[in-house]
Amino acid sequence: MTCSSFGKCGSCVLWEMPYDEQLKMKSEKLKEMFSEFDMPEIEVVHGSDEHFRARAEFRVWHEGDKSYYAMRKRKEDGRGVIPIEECKIVDKAIYDIMTPLLKEIEKNDNLRFKLYEIDFLSNSKGELIITLIYHKKVDESIAEDIKKLKEKFKNADFIVRKKGRKYVFDKNYLIEELNINSKTYKYKIIENTFSQPNRQMNQKMIEWAMRNSEDLKGDLVELYCGNGNFTIPLSERFNKVIATEISKESIEAATYNAEINARDNITFLAMSAAEFSKLYKDRSPLITKYDLKNILIDPPRAGLDDKSREFVNEFDNIIYISCNPETLQRDLKTLAKGREIKAFAFFDQFPYTNHAECGVILKKN
Numbered sequence: 490m491t492c493s494s495f496g497k498c499g500s501c502v503l504w505e506m507p508y509d510e511q512l513k514m515k516s517e518k519l520k521e522m523f524s525e526f527d528m529p530e531i532e533v534v535h536g537s538d539e540h541f542r543a544r545a546e547f548r549v550w551h552e553g554d555k556s557y558y559a560m561r562k563r564k565e566d567g568r569g570v571i572p573i574e575e576c577k578i579v580d581k582a583i584y585d586i587m588t589p590l591l592k593e594i595e596k597n598d599n600l601r602f603k604l605y606e607i608d609f610l611s612n613s614k615g616e617l618i619i620t621l622i623y624h625k626k627v628d629e630s631i632a633e634d635i636k637k638l639k640e641k642f643k644n645a646d647f648i649v650r651k652k653g654r655k656y657v658f659d660k661n662y663l664i665e666e667l668n669i670n671s672k673t674y675k676y677k678i679i680e681n682t683f684s685q686p687n688r689q690m691n692q693k694m695i696e697w698a699m700r701n702s703e704d705l706k707g708d709l710v711e712l713y714c715g716n717g718n719f720t721i722p723l724s725e726r727f728n729k730v731i732a733t734e735i736s737k738e739s740i741e742a743a744t745y746n747a748e749i750n751a752r753d754n755i756t757f758l759a760m761s762a763a764e765f766s767k768l769y770k771d772r773s774p775l776i777t778k779y780d781l782k783n784i785l786i787d788p789p790r791a792g793l794d795d796k797s798r799e800f801v802n803e804f805d806n807i808i809y810i811s812c813n814p815e816t817l818q819r820d821l822k823t824l825a826k827g828r829e830i831k832a833f834a835f836f837d838q839f840p841y842t843n844h845a846e847c848g849v850i851l852k853k854n
């Protein structure tokens with residue numbers, strides 16, 4: 490891939506490295522990092538290195554009567570943001586709308602004045618939620634201006650935000666369709682809640698988790714379930730599933746997603762991982778009715794807190810999806826004791842960055 494922002498934009502730090510070399514470099518780094526464990530071969534899973542981001546956030550740079558998208562500068566160029574002409578890593582639907590959208594905004598003082606950031610969320614059908622974030626007082630009078638944008642960009646819904654205020658024109662969610670093992674799953678994805686950023690890699694991660702849980706029997710417990718991304722397809726492999734997550738909005742979406750995919754063996758609960766772990770410690774009937782053999786965890790970058798790690802360590806079989814190799818390494822020091830690492834995958838969710846997403850299957854010896 491080439492991009493006119495390469496070498497200026499602080500996002501694609503590996504812009505000079507051919508893609509196959511990036512994959513090799515990142516997997517070698519992981520191999521080295523996890524060398525203290527009895528490791529299987531690292532499975533390298535990648536997708537397209539272009540137009541892979543289904544959501545993206547850009548600052549807006551105003552200069553005279555022109556406006557530009559802006560990204561943070563490269564570390565070596567100091568602090569702050571720089572204007573960019575294009576971003577090739579975003580989904581094609583986002584890429585195609587970026588310039589014409591900004592041209593329309595440039596023509597309208599009310600839309601342009603103190604516009605600070607534009608966020609994009611897209612689905613596989615090319616539908617978009619576009620969030621305009623302002624550093625000024627915004628009121629409902631902006632509705633007329635947004636209506637004009639909506640007439641021009643029929644595939645987009647808009648959200649206008651200002652600290653503490655939010656106006657939605659007309660909806661704040663998309664219905665995403667994922668193809669997993671040749672079956673279509675539908676997901677409601679709500680703006681400003683977590684959703685997997687790379688659709689193609691997400692499908693591959695879910696397929697990997699399904700393939701590696703084929704021989705697991707009984708029930709599944711899940712922490713950090715988000716909108717039910719893994720939960721819904723994986724629930725077909727298990728008797729009963731209990732899945733938890735701290736965001737109430739994500740749990741609302743997950744409950745809806747179970748319904749539209751006709752899954753009736755899942756219970757979703759909005760609570761933190763630590764709170765759920767405490768239920769287990771207190772022998773709550775909410776949790777003791779599940780057989781605690783299999784657990785799936787997909788925590789944020791901080792990995793597992795002490796209480797949650799202790800809880801996860803009660804399970805025979807662990808599917809760990811991690812977006813931070815450092816906290817994964819720390820957590821495996823506990824979880825790999827008495828368990829075999831049956832599979833280890835590196836999912837390249839973010840080409841041209843040093844980021845590495847990993848999947849680990851641990852089974853009791």
Ligand SMILES: C[S@@+](CC[C@H](N)C(=O)[O-])C[C@H]1O[C@@H](n2cnc3c(N)ncnc32)[C@H](O)[C@@H]1O
Binds near residue numbers: 713715719735763787
């Ligand atoms: C990496 S995302 C994974 C979400 C989901 N598994 C997916 O694939 O879309 C991590 C999720 O953990 C949730 N989360 C963050 N801190 C949490 C906590 N302390 N307890 C439970 N969930 C938490 C976030 O809201 C987010 O949805």
